[in-house]
Amino acid sequence: MKLYAYCLVEDVDALDAIPLGISGAAVRLLQVDEFAVLVSNFDSDTVAVTRENALDHAAVVRSVLDRTTPLPFRFGTLVTEQQLSIYISARRPALQSRFELVRGCVEMSVKVIRELSSDNSMTESQGEITSGTTFLEEKRREIRGGEQRAAEANDISTWLHEQVENLTRDEQVTVRPSDKLVVAAAHLVARDKIPQYKETMAAAREIRPELHFLFSGPWPPYSFANMELEFKSQFGVS
Numbered sequence: 001m002k003l004y005a006y007c008l009v010e011d012v013d014a015l016d017a018i019p020l021g022i023s024g025a026a027v028r029l030l031q032v033d034e035f036a037v038l039v040s041n042f043d044s045d046t047v048a049v050t051r052e053n054a055l056d057h058a059a060v061v062r063s064v065l066d067r068t069t070p071l072p073f074r075f076g077t078l079v080t081e082q083q084l085s086i087y088i089s090a091r092r093p094a095l096q097s098r099f100e101l102v103r104g105c106v107e108m109s110v111k112v113i114r115e116l117s118s119d120n121s122m123t124e125s126q127g128e129i130t131s132g133t134t135f136l137e138e139k140r141r142e143i144r145g146g147e148q149r150a151a152e153a154n155d156i157s158t159w160l161h162e163q164v165e166n167l168t169r170d171e172q173v174t175v176r177p178s179d180k181l182v183v184a185a186a187h188l189v190a191r192d193k194i195p196q197y198k199e200t201m202a203a204a205r206e207i208r209p210e211l212h213f214l215f216s217g218p219w220p221p222y223s224f225a226n227m228e229l230e231f232k233s234q235f236g237v238s
Contacts, residue, residue, distance in 0.1 A: 003030070004047065005077045005084065006038040006060045007070035007220070008227070010099055021060050022053050030081065032088045035095065038064070039084075047076040061220045069102050071095070071225040098226055105169055105188045106218030108197060112156055112183040113212040153177040156211065160185060163204045167197045172223045186223035194218060 004022050009029075018038065021027040025040035038060055047053060054075060061072045079087075088095065157175045160183060164171075170188040189197050198215075205213050 002042045002045075002078050002080060003039040003084065004042040005073045005079055006040075006057060007064070007072045008088075008095065009036050009038065009064060009068050009070050010034070010103075011068040018063050019059050020056070022047065022056050024056075027060055030084070032085050033092060035088060037084060037088075038070075042078060045078070047078065049076070065106065065218070065220050069099070069105060070220050071098060071102065071227060072220050072222050073225075073227055098224075101170060102188060102221045102224050105190050105221060106194070107221045107223055108187045108189050108194075108217035109215065109219065110160065110183075110185045110187065110201065111181055111214040112160065112185075113180050113214070114152070114156070114182040114210075115180065150177040153182045156208075157183050157185075159208075160204070163200055164197060167193050167200060170224055188221060188224050189218070191218075 004025070006021065006027065018027045021038075021040040022042070025042065027038055027040050029036045030039050057075050061070055064070050153175050154177075157173055161171065161173070164187060168187045168189055172186040174184045176182055176184070187197070201213070201215055205211075
């Protein structure tokens with residue numbers, strides 16, 4: 001029998017009132033060593049990627065967030081009990097370290113959007129480049145523009161880090177110099193620091209009015225779980 005895995009937890013006694021999971025299946029706790037895994041029995045070999053299934057997965061993981069800090073599995077993780085036991089036993093020290101990192105924390109998400117300026121400074125009409133010299137000059141402008149955007153993106157990322165470095169335990173940051181969504185950051189924040197973190201982010205919005213900020217959270221620490229449950233390559237199953 002296959003199992004659908006939602007998340008790994010430490011504090012088994014704190015868990016109750018777990019919602020129904022994928023496809024309305026009951027969710028139960030499976031004890032593995034000192035950990036417990038929230039799982040559902042699953043009859044199929046694949047999990048349909050639907051909005052409803054994604055919401056069901058998220059609801060189960062989020063249901064324990066107020067009582068303990070889970071390590072979420074990636075959506076669609078199907079295993080057998082034996083495979084799950086082998087994986088957790090092999091990864092036990094790493095999982096203990098991961099719990100040490102995330103314990104008592106939540107994930108906060110910040111996305112920074114920047115308006116990209118268009119460069120219309122071509123010497124020829126926009127459409128044809130009539131000489132090799134003009135072509136090379138245009139390529140130089142593109143390179144300089146790309147370098148400038150990369151420098152600006154890195155500056156924004158560094159500035160954001162400086163705003164919250166005393167309030168976060170860890171962070172995962174993606175910088176996209178060529179995109180309007182220039183920085184996407186996940187911050188691991190201790191629960192008692194959430195109010196201060198939100199105040200700092202509100203102040204940051206005022207400091208940089210030329211940037212647009214999208215904030216969300218608190219979430220389970222998906223970006224910091226690092227479960228790496230690649231059962232397909234390890235066991236030959238999805």
